[in-house]
Amino acid sequence: MTTDTPARLLQLLSLLQTPREWPGGELAGRLGVSRRTVRRDIDRLRELGYPVQATKGSDGGYRLVAGKAMPPLVLDDEEAVAIAVGLRAGAGHAVEGVDEASVRALAKLEQVLPSRLRHRVSTLQSATVLLAGGDAASVAPETLTVMASAITGQEQLRFAYRAKDGTESRRQTEPYRLVSTGRRWYLVAYDLGRGDWRTFRVDRVSEPSATGARFAPRDVPAGGAAEYLRQSIRRHQETYAFDVVFAAPAEVVARRLPAWVGVPEPIDGSSCRLRATSDGPADWLAIRLLTLDVDFTVREPAELVELVRTWGTRLLRAAGGR
Known part of the structure; x- marks a missing residue:
């Protein structure tokens, strides 16, 4: 019998996230509690924002349905590894439809992955190859997740950068947004050394690290990150x-x-x-x-x-x- 209420709620939530209807008696048996306790736990999940639908009948059933907002998910080891590998594969190449939201999701997932699962993800990724179209530039997923975390946490970001002509430099920035053009990733950031906004091709970035120093958001360039990148590329005649x-x-x-x-x-x-x-x-x-x-x-x-x-x-x- 599970007497730890938080642990029992997580176990109940994990069961409900399997797409099927669960009879109340079966849930009670799985959790080792009474049906009354199951009903109370269902009410607690609803209070936390999980849309659990109940059906009437001799045994009564429960199903997790779509709601107005996305509640936190409980993933088992295999599910977490599968999602992380998929996000890493997509994030490593600027594939159409894989944008900053996907990178943020990967950053959040990898932040809480246990070390044993992190190792499995790295092993699986190293054993697979993604066939990218055209001259799509490959980017290390770790680079993107470090950048995404720094953007979300409003932390200064330090990295080495290789310019188009091969010149190498060290940059300290206040990162604003990651932008995917479909074949390449770019970072739009305020360059503290240059005292101005800059764009950086992520495939030319190495050794990125968040410094821990926080910064207050600046006024962003007119039109936002995507428009600033578009104008920057045009100015440098890369188009x-x-x-x-x-x-x-x-x-x-x-x-x-x-x-x-x-x-x-x-x-x-x-x-x-x-x-x-x-x-x-x-x-x-x-x-x-x-x-x-x-x-x-x-x-x-x-x-x-x-x-x-x-x-x-x-x-x-x-x-x-x-």
């Missing part, structure tokens, strides 16, 4: 403009393109145009366009026009065309 016309409705092209590439504008009911910028090489963008299974015409830049023409000729020869 180029492209203009493509598709022989398909805008909604069809939008479904097949990653959102971060841009949003096509309708020309008419059967065609659309995409004018945007890219911070990746032209050959990477050409591959994206060729795999959309939609006829298109590249208007600019000239480099992309020539690349598509060359590849088209090559593919035609490969297929036996003349």
Whole structure:
């Protein structure tokens, strides 16, 4: 019999998180208590915000259902390891749809993982490989979780940084946000050494550590972190403009393109145009366009026009065309 009420509540919650209806008698037997105690414990869980639904009947049943807010979850060892491995794999590459919220979740989970589970997570990850598309830059999940924790805790963050030209420096910052562009992670932070806001490619960061020194939030750049990053990339000329016309409705092209590439504008009911910028090489963008299974015409830049023409000729020869 479980006489420790907090421990019993956690055990009850763990049972209820299995997606099924639990008869009151079965729960009482599992916990080694009376049905009356089960009813009291159910009431306590409801007071804590867990939406437990009761059904009437000879035995009565209980089921955990969706509520208005997300209550804390109780995970067993296998579940915790599976979630941590999955989040680490996704966070290590700036995959579309894996954003700062995922990194924050990983930081919270790894903070409370027992050492034995942390070792299992590291072992599993080292034995697996994620196939990243294009020139997606790989980032150590530990780097992201350290940054996310520093952002959440408003702690100064220190790290080594390698610039585009290979110059190395040490930076002390007040981290503000992590931003994913779909292929890369960036940190937007106030650089204390430079006395101004800066953006940092996370794959060029090493040895990140939270210093423990707290800071008060500063006025953020106009438009927020994403807009500041967009303007910063444009200033450093890491992007180029492209203009493509598709022989398909805008909604069809939008479904097949990653959102971060841009949003096509309708020309008419059967065609659309995409004018945007890219911070990746032209050959990477050409591959994206060729795999959309939609006829298109590249208007600019000239480099992309020539690349598509060359590849088209090559593919035609490969297929036996003349």
